[in-house]
Amino acid sequence: RTRPIVAIDGPAGAGKSSVARRLAERLGFVLVDTGALYRTVALAAQRDGIAFDDAEGLERLTHSLVAANAIAFAPAQGREPRVSFSGEDISDAIRTPEMGMGASIVSAHPGVRAALLDLQRKLGEGGGVVLEGRDIGTVVFPDADVKFFLTASPEVRATRRFEELVAKGQSVTFEGTLEEVKKRDAQDMNRAHAPLRRAPTAILIDSSGNTVDETVSKMADIVLAHG
Numbered sequence: 001r002t003r004p005i006v007a008i009d010g011p012a013g014a015g016k017s018s019v020a021r022r023l024a025e026r027l028g029f030v031l032v033d034t035g036a037l038y039r040t041v042a043l044a045a046q047r048d049g050i051a052f053d054d055a056e057g058l059e060r061l062t063h064s065l066v067a068a069n070a071i072a073f074a075p076a077q078g079r080e081p082r083v084s085f086s087g088e089d090i091s092d093a094i095r096t097p098e099m100g101m102g103a104s105i106v107s108a109h110p111g112v113r114a115a116l117l118d119l120q121r122k123l124g125e126g127g128g129v130v131l132e133g134r135d136i137g138t139v140v141f142p143d144a145d146v147k148f149f150l151t152a153s154p155e156v157r158a159t160r161r162f163e164e165l166v167a168k169g170q171s172v173t174f175e176g177t178l179e180e181v182k183k184r185d186a187q188d189m190n191r192a193h194a195p196l197r198r199a200p201t202a203i204l205i206d207s208s209g210n211t212v213d214e215t216v217s218k219m220a221d222i223v224l225a226h227g
């Protein structure tokens with residue numbers, strides 16, 4: 001490949017989605033929001049009445065979604081990418097705290113993760129791509145050209161998450177959002193399979209004291225310097 005694969009991992013609310021989107025726009029790269037895949041599995045499971053602890057049922061469901069090419073991404077300038085499921089636009093339905101928590105639970109099943117692995121690799125292997133998630137630099141693309149681990153303090157992350165959800169018109173409290181952020185981090189970092197952790201070669205970016213623009217500029221400089 002001639003253009004790089006850029007991996008961005010980090011905890012919930014570190015600003016990953018806005019940073020990844022703006023970085024991809026700045027570089028003219030495709031953005032792959034891998035969290036959306038796990039959120040879609042959670043939504044599909046909820047609709048089909050498959051419990052989040054039914055490992056076998058979830059694995060079967062995920063394989064069938066992938067085989068049917070049911071999940072599609074469409075870039076949206078200046079916004080989060082649109083996600084459709086069997087032709088239905090589910091972008092808003094998957095980006096709720098409930099589906100964030102659901103994604104965190106279903107994604108702990110190794111069968112679900114394995115079922116989404118090839119799809120993620122196919123989406124990224126051509127290069128010229130920014131992939132955003134929890135295990136991109138450790139599992140999906142351990143040989144990515146540039147790896148970032150983006151983080152911020154839990155309070156800063158909860159504040160951003162809270163403001164984002166309020167802006168979307170969702171009725172949430174700050175305390176509830178902080179609890180959700182902490183619980184999801186603990187779940188993602190402590191799971192047995194592909195836990196959230198910084199790859200040894202990932203560049204640590206703490207966005208706590210910076211604007212999205214400042215963080216994106218710093219990261220774009222690093223990618224461009226990579227050549």
Ligand code: C5P
Nearest residue numbers: 034035036038103104107133134135188
């Ligand atoms: O990034 P986002 O908040 O959309 O991710 C939702 C959940 O999906 C995360 O909390 C995590 O449990 C799971 N996930 C994952 N691996 C990824 C991306 C997301 O396990 N690469």
